[in-house]
Amino acid sequence: MTLSLLHGLLLAALLAPAVAPAPEPATPPPTPTQPALPSAPAPSVAPLPAAAPVDEPAPEDMSSAPATDSPVAISARVTPDPSQIGDLLELEVTVAYPTGYAVNVPLGLKLDPMHLVSVEESEPESTGQGLRKVFTFTIQHFAVGEAKTPSFPITYVAPDGAVQTAQVPSHNFTVTALLANEAEPKRQGEDPPISLEYPNHRAETAIYYTAGALVAGFVSALLWLRWRRRPRPVVLPPPEPADRVALRALDRLKEADYAGRGEFQLHYLMLTEILKGYLEGRFGIDALERTTDELRAALLRSEAAIAPLKPTEVIRFLQQCDLVKFARFAPPPSEASAAVEQARGMVVATTPVAPAGPKDQAPQDTSSGTGPKEQAPKDMSSSAAPKLVPESDIPTEPVPKFKEEGE
Incomplete structure (x- = not known):
């Protein structure tokens, strides 16, 4: 912009004798936001005699x-x-x-x-x-x-x-600079060197003890977590003796009176399950999952254990129950009640008797008269839980048709 104005003033001064001077307002300089365009000098314009164009000073920080x-x-x-x-x-x-x-x-x-x-x-x-x-x-x-x-x-x-x-x-x-406000700052003296013992046994000992403590703490934490998560045994009450469970189930069956209502199949089915459950819980014979023919061999092998019961009597009783269950035989109600009492007699006959008197006396069995009776084996004790049908599961509706035993 300044060069353009000087160029215009020089041309105007050369043409001043031929052209009368005429006042002209000074052209303001362009702002920074407006582009500066070159101005063409007019031959009839003369510059002001006393004033010369002066650029405005820019700000100090621009x-x-x-x-x-x-x-x-x-x-x-x-x-x-x-x-x-x-x-x-x-x-x-x-x-x-x-x-x-x-x-x-x-x-x-x-x-x-x-x-x-x-x-x-x-x-x-x-x-x-x-x-x-x-x-x-x-x-x-x-x-x-x-x-x-x-x-x-x-x-x-x-x-x-x-x-x-x-x-x-x-x-x-x-x-x-980042130095202090001093005319001639001086460098500070260096610290004296520190002498360390080598090898430094004290530092090594401290490091070893620290590492050992960390490892011991980590191992202790793992052992404690495993101890907290260990499986804990659940203490259950002792099982009810098999004879008590069987006698109570027989009483419930008698009170239900299925035979009196004509539901003979359900009556003999529950009677068979009660007796088989007693044999399994009292003597350890797998009876609930076996048929009568399969149970025959197991009873013969355990003839001494189930005494005074005889395997033939138990098999005969189960076969009579199978006639009602599978052959749809309808016995009289009195015979159904007698079957319940017959099963009750089998349970009472094999119920172990607690010893009465000094500990050195042998237990007496009053069910068969006089004389000492042999004690039941440990694996056949009454503490074994019988696998009987729960009393609450005894159905009140008639049982559907059953398949034949051989099917």
Whole structure:
């Protein structure tokens, strides 16, 4: 802009004798947001005799690019100023350009001797006469004293697609040191060296003890967790003797009176299950899952254990019950009641009798008269839990048709 004004004034001074002077208002200099256009001198205009155009001084923290034919106006400033060595500085570059143009920072930009940390750019904003865009360069400088940002290009693209560049002006700033406010700071003396014993047995012992304590603590924690998660036995009450369970089930069967209601199959089915459950719980014979023919061999092998019962009597009783269950035989109600009493007699006959008197006397069995009776085997004791049908599971409805035993 200054060169254009000087050029116009020189032409006006040469043409002053031929043209009468006429006052002309001074043209204000273009603002940074308005592009500077070259002004053509008029031959009939003379400059003012006493006043000369003077550019307005720029702010102290701003540096403006010299006026050229470029339609882009650029200003730059550095904050903070002054700064300390190694501080993050912000070089703020403001670019004003006409509408329709695009402004960008070239790729691979370097600001040596400055260290470029990052580059950020704002969105274009309207100024009324064009657009304005702000580029913020985060830089560092590691030298003390007066410094200057280097001048670098800014690329802009015209509406017709032409790519041109404009230079960003350099800017001066000051970098101070981190030393104390002394005219001539002196270096502090070094600390005297420390003599250590080598090998340092004390340090080694402390390290070994610490490592051992950590390992011991870790192992103790694992053992404690395993001890907490160990399976704990569940203490259950002693099972009820098999004879008591069988007698109580027989009483419930008699009270149900299935035979009196004509439900003979259900009556003999429950009677058979009660007797088989007693044999399994009292003598350890697997009876509930066997048929009568399969049970025959097991009873014959355990003939001594089930005394005074005879295997033939038990098999005959079960076969009579099978006639009702599978052959649909309908006996009289009195015979059904007698079958319950017959089963009760088998249970009572084999019920173990608790010894009465001194401990050295042998237990007496009163069920068969006089004389000592042999004690039941340990695996056949009454403490074994019988696998009987629970009393609550006795059905109250008629049992459906049963398959034949051989099927």
